[in-house]
Amino acid sequence: GESVGLHLPTLSVQEGDNSIINCAYSNSASDYFIWYKQESGKGPQFIIDIRSNMDKRQGQRVTVLLNKTVKHLSLQIAATQPGDSAVYFCAENGGFLGAQKLVFGQGTRLTINP
Amino acid sequence: EPEVTQTPSHQVTQMGQEVILRCVPISNHLYFYWYRQILGQKVEFLVSFYNNEISEKSEIFDDQFSVERPDGSNFTLKIRSTKLEDSAMYFCASRGAGNEQFFGPGTRLTVL
Numbered sequence: 001g002e003s004v005g006l007h008l009p010t011l012s013v014q015e016g017d018n019s020i021i022n023c024a025y026s027n028s029a030s031d032y033f034i035w036y037k038q039e040s041g042k043g044p045q046f047i048i049d050i051r052s053n054m055d056k057r058q059g060q061r062v063t064v065l066l067n068k069t070v071k072h073l074s075l076q077i078a079a080t081q082p083g084d085s086a087v088y089f090c091a092e093n094g095g096f097l098g099a100q101k102l103v104f105g106q107g108t109r110l111t112i113n114p
Numbered sequence: 115e116p117e118v119t120q121t122p123s124h125q126v127t128q129m130g131q132e133v134i135l136r137c138v139p140i141s142n143h144l145y146f147y148w149y150r151q152i153l154g155q156k157v158e159f160l161v162s163f164y165n166n167e168i169s170e171k172s173e174i175f176d177d178q179f180s181v182e183r184p185d186g187s188n189f190t191l192k193i194r195s196t197k198l199e200d201s202a203m204y205f206c207a208s209r210g211a212g213n214e215q216f217f218g219p220g221t222r223l224t225v226l
């Protein structure tokens with residue numbers, strides 16, 4: 001069945017360094033992926049998305065890379081800041097007829113050390 | 115900036131009682147969702163709703179669950195007879211014409 005998973009449950013980086021969060025997915029038919037950020041006590045917040053016809057997409061300080069060959073997704077955060085500390089989820093956009101339910105991975109807790 | 119709102123922020127109930135969780139999606143959105151997150155676990159899809167009917171539901175969304183859009187602004191999730199294992203954060207989300215789902219802040223449901 002479809003599943004989206006994460007390689008590491010926790011990640012600590014020094015403020016100012018770059019961070020990379022990884023995600024593996026199993027549904028080769030997936031065509032749309034999203035990264036969400038969840039701060040303590042809040043709902044998931046959209047960061048960046050990517051369609052399966054792309055390998056890379058860049059936003060402000062964030063880059064998502066998609067490797068369809070090995071079914072791997074990563075989120076790179078450049079020049080990390082204390083506000084980047086959160087749990088990061090990758091999600092696959094599934095469903096039918098555009099209903100688009102999200103299938104979330106387990107989450108990686110990113111801690112930015114001062 | 116428009117946002118999804120949810121009430122209450124925290125709901126405590128006795129096992130077997132009915133609860134209604136309320137959500138106000140972003141006003142021009144057409145697709146609505148409920149997700150839940152058990153403490154320390156991943157976010158799980160419950161149900162999607164479009165054009166006044168359920169589009170898709172997960173195995174979690176059994177006969178004890180129902181959703182309703184009673185008017186033009188609210189979207190509710192009802193649990194008829196709560197169980198201990200229903201304790202979780204419940205997130206409402208809405209989506210417009212694009213792909214991005216906007217999440218509310220969640221309601222923490224505690225079943226005693």
